[in-house]
Amino acid sequence: MPYKARSESVVLKTLRILNKRMKLTEDDQRYYQNQEKGYEGEVQFDVFTEMLQRNCYILNDLLLNNNKSSFQLDSSLIFQGTFSLFEVKNFEGEYVYDGEYFKTLSGLDIQNPLDQLKRSKLMLSQLLQSLGSKLTVEAYVIFINPQFTLYQTPPDLPFILPTQLNRFMSKLDQKPSLLNQSHKNLADKLISLHQTESPYTQFPIYEYEQIKKGMTCKVCHTFSVFVTGKKMVCKECGCEEMVALAIMRNAEEFKLLFPERKITTNIIQDWCRIVPCKKTISRSLGKNLKIIGKGQWAFYE
């Protein structure tokens, strides 16, 4: 069990909603696919860390600060004497490493994951020092995708290729790991220092008017849904959901896209489109959120 679980970032959740409710620009679409792929790779690596038998604290996805600079750790393991950090890459296809540069086989330069790893390692070492921890920091880039090949990799680089992953994890599982209160304190401290908003994320620009309104199916995410009685039914996949729950799920999407807007019965009705009865909406909102104010000025938080 991870001590700090992983969840989708706000930017990934936002991009998912935008992707179904508007046409993303080519850049945003690429950015979205990268985010989705990166997250998928991290989740795949979680399967490996969770299989470890040794005692260790698993901290997934930490965003920390050191000297006013942020750095992100995809995955961290606290053992008795070492702090292992992992940068997870879900690259697919054939790549070449030529000593300094990381390239695709066709010659396209990719940001060298080693640079990012070195930076994270340095930042973390300084932070641990300032927290009084004496753990040795080890850092690795994990290439998680089985379809990834890297040519000319010198064996002394901290790169773990897909074919090496199982053996690498077994080695980790042999680390001495008597954990005490100081390890727990460190894990708790790092979690308390975790930031939720990364300065590096880029959000697409959008406005309420350009976003496609309507409810979407919780399974296939299409707009092919209709309301009948207390249920919402999907024509595409046949999924049924209680209208009250579907309203809340779609209202959550509205809230995520427009956090500064007040949630009112009228706006959620406009957002959902297919619920004719205002009362159904206000009842659903009232059950799950706190109502503030009265009558036509009431809103929910």
Ligand SMILES: [Zn+2]
């Ligand atoms: Zn469906």
